[in-house]
Amino acid sequence: MEVVDADGRTVAPAVRFPARRAAEIVGHLNGFGEPVVAVVDSTNGVLDGGLTVAGIEVHRADPQLLPDRPPFGSVPAGVLARVAQRDLDRLPRLDLADGTLRGRGDDLNAGFAASADTVTELTAAGRCLTHGRRDRDEIALTFDDGPLPPYTGQILDILDSYQVKATFFCVGLLVDAYPEIVDEIRRRGHELGNHTWSHPFLPELSRAESDEQVQRTGEALAAATGTAPPTLFRPPYGGRSPQALTGLAETGMTTVLWDALGWDWALPGVDRIVESVSTGTGPGSVVLLHDGGGDRSQTVAALPKILDGLLDRGLRFVTVDHLLATSHPTQARPATSQPVEAR
Known part of the structure; x- marks a missing residue:
């Protein structure tokens, strides 16, 4: 500075x-x-x-x-x-x-439109996921932008109390800063994914810059856990282009998007976070929340209410890898995360 x-x-x-x-x-x-x-x-x-x-x-x-x-x-x-x-x-x-x-909304939406066919093609190939099967009462809970104390640890404790497993898409800068938290995520039986090194807007980067962001984060995750780098990847903001998505698939990454979110990064209040997740979530949903990127005390407070509400509806929490496997049972895919052991 x-x-x-x-x-x-x-x-x-x-x-x-x-x-x-x-x-x-x-x-x-x-x-x-x-x-x-x-x-x-x-x-x-x-x-x-x-x-x-x-x-x-x-x-x-x-x-x-x-x-x-x-x-x-x-x-x-x-x-x-x-x-x-x-x-x-x-x-x-x-x-x-x-x-x-901020100010990139038109670029973001243009990327969504231009990438629609690529998303469809990669989804059919098992290399992209927006949601799982709609005929199964299974959903994946995901957290972005961590790890970050104290929020990641508080979220892990809540998930433990409900016996729910989640998928954490981690930022490389913070993986490097808090490797012990990343390993704690793994040891508690959750899944890890790659969320770039510094949370850039992916379509703005060259292929070489994008590859560097993903590769360095994978290396940091592997160093923190002593296991192979995960191949699940979530682009910051969902930002994408056909070239970026194709490039990720060529390096063995599977892009994970979402169809339900809590808008928790904007700190709208606990009740708004709960309502947004509840309204947007159905069978097969991939739910997006955050354990890093700023003050996540509202997310922590909302999480028990979210879990109670979704469990009361008969929905079962699974990992992203499980949704991928059930959506593409015939696809031979490499492991997208390290083996985990329940605590």
Whole structure:
């Protein structure tokens, strides 16, 4: 992190925060005695939620305003700060509802439309899943953007109390920061998936950048668990293009989307999260919630109500791999996650 003033002069020496100390960033920014605007590179969708909740104004810097970035990572922090100092009005201001997707809605929807046939083809081949069979009362509960204490641990305890297994799509930055939590997920009998290294908008990346994000996250997951990298993959925001989906399949990844969600990243309140999941979920659903990416206390509070409601409807919780296997029983697929042992 580097902080500059209105004239572009460095205010304080640059400082680096490991992902495990990301919560300290808010205190650092608040220590300047006056409001500070934070700027994140467009490939980083990990920090904005926590900063926004803390009342810090956050903007996103896109590639067209920046020098070429390295194949993996961001341009230097000082470059981001000075671009904002010169052109803040050209940098989208982020909010909780859209996160780093802010201003990209048209691009996201265009990607959905362009990828429809590819999704259909990959689904038929067992390489993409939006939902399972509608004639079976089975659903998969999934969590994105972790691991993140204390929320991941609290969610694991609740799942244990209900004897429910879930699938966790993890961000590589946080896997590297909290490998012990990732291994705890595995040891408790849950499934792991890949959610990129830094939560970028996938269609914006080159094939080489996308491959690097996925490969590094897989390596971090393997190092944390001592097992093979999972081949389940969820694109951040569901962002996709035909080229991105095909490229993922060519590297052995299976893309996992969803058909029910709680909108919990926007902190709409516990009752709204419960209502959204309940209304959207039916037989075969893949349910999207979050254990990371910011304050997830509402998700933790909503989870028992969600589980009670769905179980009362006779729905049975299974892993994503199970939904894939029952949807494509004749497909010979490699294992999409490591073997797990119940705690």
